[in-house]
Each structure stands twice: as structure tokens, then as C-alpha cells.
Amino acid sequence: MDIQEVLKLAEELIYEHTGENLDYLQKTILQRTLENQTYKKIAEETYASETHVRYIGAKLWNILSKILGENITKANFRTILENTNIYNFAPVFCRDNVTSNINICPSNPRASPTKTNPPQTPTQNIIDLDKAPEIINFYGRTDELSTLSKWIVSDRFRVISLLGISGIGKTTLSLQLIKQIKTNFNYIIYRTLRFSPTLTTTLTNLLEIFSPETETSDNIETLLSQLQKYLEKYRCCIIFDDVQKLFAPGKLAGQYKSGYEDYRDFFQLFATVSHQSCLLLISREKIPEITKLETENYPVRTLTLGSLGAAANEICQKRQLVDRESWEKLINNYQGNPRWLDIIATIIQELFSGQVAEFMEYETLILPEALQAELEQQFEHLSPMEIRVMEQIANQSQPISIGEIIRKSELSIQESVNVIQSLKKRLLLDGQLENNLTVFTLNPVWIQYLKNKRESGINLLFPEG
Structure with a gap:
């Protein structure tokens, strides 16, 4: 057998005994093992950790060992499958000597052979959630789920951006959404862009599914053309998480890293070319081309997640916090952000015996190390001008107007407008109308974070580098 025949046999054996198709990582491990590649090389290719690749590989060898009744390892995988009498398994595997394809035949050899569909067919629901986190807790968001489901299933919008600050629950919501919409799609594919794969890598990954x-091909136009055929033929929902990782640090929001600008064209093509699929983009920053396409009446929509609101009470209940009358203020202080509240609830439970009222006695908004570390990641992504403006706003006891920002920050009108717009794109700045004047504020958590940095002696206005 050649490599593709061995790979096909392994896939069919696993599918017949588990009822599940292999995902991209599993297929890559099998194929690269047949090509004598190391786990380290496979990890580099798939943007996974070597530990995770070894873990998935071990699970595959264990499944095949149970099926074949032999001890399968990475070292002997190909040899054993090549020497396997495939007629010992039901349904029987038959070789077509003309086409060299391996097909599944019925257990009764005299019956007319039934041709099996390929592993991926439009009648199947293929769900590939490579590197998707497991949903541990899910709170509220019924309205948001309903809106997303309607946009995707009923309205058939081609591109949807799901926005929200870090920890607000974007990824969890998208994975919960899959449970609701999975029967409406032939393919649902989740991929994170956390490690900034090139568009060529991403498209190749999708096509292999x-x-x-x-x-x-290495040619992006060829890859896009190939992908478009599948998007037209099948009903697909592709989810890209951590889209903000494509943007350059130290610059204003929405500017792509060098070498990643072709994602902009990909997003635009997905929205403007006719097909029957959907792209869900998850980001903590607005995606410029999506905003533009939305104003041009393309089938594009944006949903921004805010506070959990009353649903956040479930977090307090689960963590067995007391003083229920103080819960609402606690939730508001931490923006109804589930991850932030979970961090705070741990501190309240460990240091204050679960008593929210005692925790709330302190005038200073407490930011545990885990929460500060999360804010630090986003802070390091900001441009120097954004840091300067955030510091000026944080120093004010009242909301501040653009005119005041210009005077206090010593930036030009153009620079000030660009910076404010950038901070709003990052969902860090809130604007409101007071006495016919637009004023801006930061949320209390960011104000406290900046205050902590200032008190620690860090120069925010002129950071090093």
C-alpha cells in the first residue's frame, strides 16, 4: 500500500468503530507518521504543543490497537496496517484493483456492493473544533444566542463579527452556539488565530478538512478559488477566534501585522462573493473591513457582548458567596465580566470567607494578580499615544471631552481623534452625550489598573521602547 491507501484504511477503520471522522490534527498525525516525521515537526506544522500532539497520537494508537488486536505504536503503525488482513473486519474492506480505492462492502459478500460516501459528504455534519477550549460554565446570553442563530441560520449573513473585551465570554458563546446550529450545516470548523498563522497556512488547513x-498550492488566489468551491457546494460555518492577534502591537487598532494584510482581502471576499456559508470572527477589537462592509449593506453583522447582568448572580451562587444584597454592586464594579468575576470570587472565598460585604468595604477596587496579568496583555498591545490618552482620562474624576483630551495630552486634533477612535475600536472607551457635549470615560477596572501602574513608579506617558 502507498501512504494514501494506508491513511484511508486507518480513517475507515476508526470511523467504522467510533462513528467519528478524524479532525485535522488527527489526520495530520497519521499522515506525517507515515512520512516518518517526528512529533516535534508535526507540532510545528499544526501550531499545537508537542505534548498535545503526543497525547492525541497516543489516543489514536490506542484506538487502532483495540480495533486490530495488536499493540500499535508510532513506530510500527504503517507496518502493521500494511500487513493487516483487512477482510477480518466488518464491514469488509474491498480493494478496487482498477482505481486502487478502498471501499466498504456489506458483510454479505454475495449482496450487491454498497458504495460508501467519502468521509466528508454534504449529508454528514462534520464538526472540527481543533484547539477549541472545553466549555466548563455557561451563564445567560439567551438573547445573544438567539440573535446569532437567527443571523446565521435564518438570515444567512455571510460574515458576523463577535466582539467583546477579554474574558467577557465570546469563545464560550460561540461554542455554545454550535450546539444550536450544528444540524443546519454540513461543516462547522473552529480555528484559533492565537499563534498568528499565515493565510496560506489557514486556507491549506481548511482545504485539508x-x-x-x-x-x-502556495498561491493564495488558487487556495481561495479552491475554498470558494466548497463554500458554494456545502453549507459551512467557519469560526476564527482571536482575530485581534492579526493586528500589529504598538500601533492604532485594526492595523495588520506585516505579512498578514491578505486576511483583509479574505474577509472582504467572504462577505462580497456569493456562496451559502458563514464566517464568524471573534475579536476583542473591531475589524475595520467588517465595519465598512456593514455600512455598505453587505450581508454582514456585528454583535458586541456586554455585561452578563443578572445572569452573573449564578457565578456568585456557584462560588457560595454570601451577602446577596452586595452582589449587584460587585457585578457592576467588574463590568459583569464572567472571567473577572470568577477571579474576584476566588479571592472573596479564600480571603474573606465568601463575604462580599466585607470585600466591598475597601474603597480601592481590588485587582488580583491574575486580573492584572490579563489587563497587562492588552495594555502591552497599545500604542504610546493611546496610553497617554488613557492616562489622562483615568486622572479625571468626571467624563472628559475631546477638547479637554487635546489640551491635556498635548496631541494634535487629528492625533486625538485617531486615538479616541482607536480606543473605541478596542472597546476600552465609552462615549456618552452630556449637555450636548460628547464625553468619554474608562471603565473602573482600567482606571484602577492604570492607577496601580502609576503608583508602582511606571511612567505611562513615556513608556520605554
């Missing part, structure tokens, strides 16, 4: 045997 649709057809592992298809030869791929």
Missing part, C-alpha cells in the same frame, strides 16, 4: 487528498 474538506478533502485530505486534494493537492494544495
Whole structure:
């Protein structure tokens, strides 16, 4: 057998005994093992940790060992499958000597052979959630789920951006959404852009899910053309998480890293070219081209997640906090952010015996190390001008107007407008109308974070580098 035949046999064996198709990582491990690649090389190719690749590999060898009744390892995988009498398994595997394809035949050899569909067919629901986190807790968000489901299933919008600050629950919501919409799609694919894969890598990854045997190209136009055929033929929902990782640190919001600008074209093509699929983009920053397309009446929508509101009470209940009358203020102080509240609830439970009222006695908003570390990651992504303006706003006891920002920050009108717009794109700045004047504020958590940095002696206005 050649490599593709061995790979096909392994896939069919696993599918017949588990009822599940292999995902991209599993297929890559099998194929690269047949090509004598190391786990380290496979990890580099798939943007996974070597530990995770070894873990998935071990699970595959264990499944095949149970199926074949032999001890399968990475070292002997190909040899054992090549020497396997495939007629010992039901349904029987038959070789077509003309086409060299391996097909599944019925257990009765005299019956007319039934041709099996390829692993990925439009009648199947293929769900590939490579590197998707497990949902441990899910609170509220019924309205948001309903809105997303309607946009995707009923309205058939092609591109949807799901926005929200870090920890607000974007990824959890998207994974919960999959449970509701999965029967409406032939393919649902989740991928994180956390490690900034190039568009070529991302497109190649997607194409291998649709057809592992298809030869791929290094030419982006060719890859896009190939992908478009699948988007037209099948109903697909593709989810890209951590889209903000494509943007350059130290610059204003929405500016792509060098070498990643072609994602902009990809997002635009997905929205403007006719097909029957959907792209869900998850980001903590607005995606410029999506905002532009939305104003041009393309089938594009944006949903921004805010506070959990009353649903956040479930977090307090689960963590067995007391003083229920203080819960609402606690939730508001931490913006109804589930991850932030979970961090705070841990502190209240460990240091204040679960008593929220005692915790709330302190005038200073307490930011545990875990919460500060999360804010620090986003702070390091800001441009120097954004840091300067945030510091000026944080120093004010009242909301501040653009005119005051210009005077206090010593930036030009153009610079000030660009910076304010950038901070709003990052969802860090709130604007409101007071006495016919637009004024801006930061949320209390960020104000406290900046105050902590200032008190620690860090120069925010002129950071090093």
C-alpha cells in the first residue's frame, strides 16, 4: 500500500468503530507518521504543543490497537496496517484493483456492493473544533444566542463579527452556539488565530478538512478559488477566534501585522462573493473591513457582548458567596465580566470567607494578580499615544471631552481623534452625550489598573521602547 491507501484504511477503520471522522490534527498525525516525521515537526506544522500532539497520537494508537488486536505504536503503525488482513473486519474492506480505492462492502459478500460516501459528504455534519477550549460554565446570553442563530441560520449573513473585551465570554458563546446550529450545516470548523498563522497556512488547513487528498498550492488566489468551491457546494460555518492577534502591537487598532494584510482581502471576499456559508470572527477589537462592509449593506453583522447582568448572580451562587444584597454592586464594579468575576470570587472565598460585604468595604477596587496579568496583555498591545490618552482620562474624576483630551495630552486634533477612535475600536472607551457635549470615560477596572501602574513608579506617558 502507498501512504494514501494506508491513511484511508486507518480513517475507515476508526470511523467504522467510533462513528467519528478524524479532525485535522488527527489526520495530520497519521499522515506525517507515515512520512516518518517526528512529533516535534508535526507540532510545528499544526501550531499545537508537542505534548498535545503526543497525547492525541497516543489516543489514536490506542484506538487502532483495540480495533486490530495488536499493540500499535508510532513506530510500527504503517507496518502493521500494511500487513493487516483487512477482510477480518466488518464491514469488509474491498480493494478496487482498477482505481486502487478502498471501499466498504456489506458483510454479505454475495449482496450487491454498497458504495460508501467519502468521509466528508454534504449529508454528514462534520464538526472540527481543533484547539477549541472545553466549555466548563455557561451563564445567560439567551438573547445573544438567539440573535446569532437567527443571523446565521435564518438570515444567512455571510460574515458576523463577535466582539467583546477579554474574558467577557465570546469563545464560550460561540461554542455554545454550535450546539444550536450544528444540524443546519454540513461543516462547522473552529480555528484559533492565537499563534498568528499565515493565510496560506489557514486556507491549506481548511482545504485539508474538506478533502485530505486534494493537492494544495502556495498561491493564495488558487487556495481561495479552491475554498470558494466548497463554500458554494456545502453549507459551512467557519469560526476564527482571536482575530485581534492579526493586528500589529504598538500601533492604532485594526492595523495588520506585516505579512498578514491578505486576511483583509479574505474577509472582504467572504462577505462580497456569493456562496451559502458563514464566517464568524471573534475579536476583542473591531475589524475595520467588517465595519465598512456593514455600512455598505453587505450581508454582514456585528454583535458586541456586554455585561452578563443578572445572569452573573449564578457565578456568585456557584462560588457560595454570601451577602446577596452586595452582589449587584460587585457585578457592576467588574463590568459583569464572567472571567473577572470568577477571579474576584476566588479571592472573596479564600480571603474573606465568601463575604462580599466585607470585600466591598475597601474603597480601592481590588485587582488580583491574575486580573492584572490579563489587563497587562492588552495594555502591552497599545500604542504610546493611546496610553497617554488613557492616562489622562483615568486622572479625571468626571467624563472628559475631546477638547479637554487635546489640551491635556498635548496631541494634535487629528492625533486625538485617531486615538479616541482607536480606543473605541478596542472597546476600552465609552462615549456618552452630556449637555450636548460628547464625553468619554474608562471603565473602573482600567482606571484602577492604570492607577496601580502609576503608583508602582511606571511612567505611562513615556513608556520605554
